[in-house]
Amino acid sequence: MAGEFSRTSRIGDQLQKELASLIQFEVKDPRLGFVTINEVRVAKDLGYADVYYTVLGIDEDPKKLADNQVALDSAKSFLRHRLSKEVKLRVMPHLRFHYDQSVVNGARMSALIDDAIRKDQSSDSSEE
Structure with a gap:
């Protein structure tokens, strides 16, 4: 029971x-599309927060995905600073952004199953 609602998962939910x-x-970065934050996993020592995101409508375009990654990486310090004002923690984790392939993989698997x-x-x- 205690493992389900650990402090790091609650912090991850709040950061998300x-x-x-x-x-x-x-x-306000023009390279940034419609980003959805799927999950935030916070390290036990609160040193890092891995942020998993998807971008609506550009899952197949590697250049636009790379542009979004660069935009998020360049906004890391701004976001961390703003988070420190919104979320009261002694230590604000460093943010690491990762594109979440699970949505794309799920859609592909669903299409394969339907096929x-x-x-x-x-x-x-045809046998009948």
Whole structure:
């Protein structure tokens, strides 16, 4: 029970909410698309926070994904400074941004499953 609601997971949830708001309303970088923060994992010593994000609509364009990564990396210190004002912690973790492939992989797997079901149904109907 205690492991489910650890301090680092609660801090990660709070950082996720604050980062989503800050990126949406205060980061004014033209390279940055519509970023969604999927998860924030905070190290036990609060030294680092790994921020996993996706960008709406540009999952297939590697140049735009790279531009978004550069924009987020350049906004790290600004975001960390703003987070320190919003979230009361003795030590504010350093932010590390990672593009989250799980949404793209999930969509690909779903398409493969749908295709397999369609092929299975068409082979069943052709046998009759």
